[in-house]
Amino acid sequence: MELLEAIKSRKSIRAFKPDQVPREVLTELLEVARWAPSGTNTQPWEFFVLTEKVLDELSHAFVEKVSSGDIMKLIQPDIEMFKRPAKGIYGRRQQKFFKQFLDLLEPEEGKTKMQKWFELSASRYGAPALIIVVADKSAPGWFILI
Numbered sequence: 826m827e828l829l830e831a832i833k834s835r836k837s838i839r840a841f842k843p844d845q846v847p848r849e850v851l852t853e854l855l856e857v858a859r860w861a862p863s864g865t866n867t868q869p870w871e872f873f874v875l876t877e878k879v880l881d882e883l884s885h886a887f888v889e890k891v892s893s894g895d896i897m898k899l900i901q902p903d904i905e906m907f908k909r910p911a912k913g914i915y916g917r918r919q920q921k922f923f924k925q926f927l928d929l930l931e932p933e934e935g936k937t938k939m940q941k942w943f944e945l946s947a948s949r950y951g952a953p954a955l956i957i958v959v960a961d962k963s964a965p966g967w968f969i970l971i
């Protein structure tokens with residue numbers, strides 16, 4: 826596939842087949858990912874690949890935190906978006922996104938659609954593999970030349 830075609834045809838997937846992703850495919854993805862540029866070439870990332878039992882257990886624990894409402898207590902103080910709703914054009918785009926997306930979800934008794942969305946996210950929409958990318962906080966991200 827041509828690069829431009831790939832860029833234009835990509836989209837966020839929110840429903841996955843349960844088939845395991847072959848190990849060679851995961852390895853190839855990591856091999857390609859490590860070619861990404863980084864400030865002063867520090868390459869401060871680490872990748873964690875989660876599949877099968879470990880992934881199920883983590884997801885289960887995460888979904889439970891989301892369902893019980895605990896997750897909101899954990900993330901609320903840290904995430905700007907929860908403290909300050911988007912304004913102007915960004916707010917309008919976000920509202921449009923929420924309307925289009927949440928309208929697709931089936932209503933469920935005792936749950937808001939927003940809650941349902943958080944639960945779906947926590948269960949990775951059923952994706953059979955998860956790659957977590959973390960960056961070392963102590964690594965320099967960027968600097969300004971004066």
Ligand SMILES: Cc1cc2nc3c(=O)[nH]c(=O)nc-3n(C[C@H](O)[C@H](O)[C@H](O)COP(=O)(O)O)c2cc1C
Nearest residue numbers: 834835836837838839922926942943945946947950
């Ligand atoms: C930084 C970032 C965070 C995102 N977070 C979520 C998320 O938590 N849940 C989700 O379903 N989609 C998430 N998305 C996907 C966006 O909603 C999506 O990219 C956007 O609506 C455009 O749709 P498209 O990717 O299909 O072109 C995120 C995308 C980015 C770039």
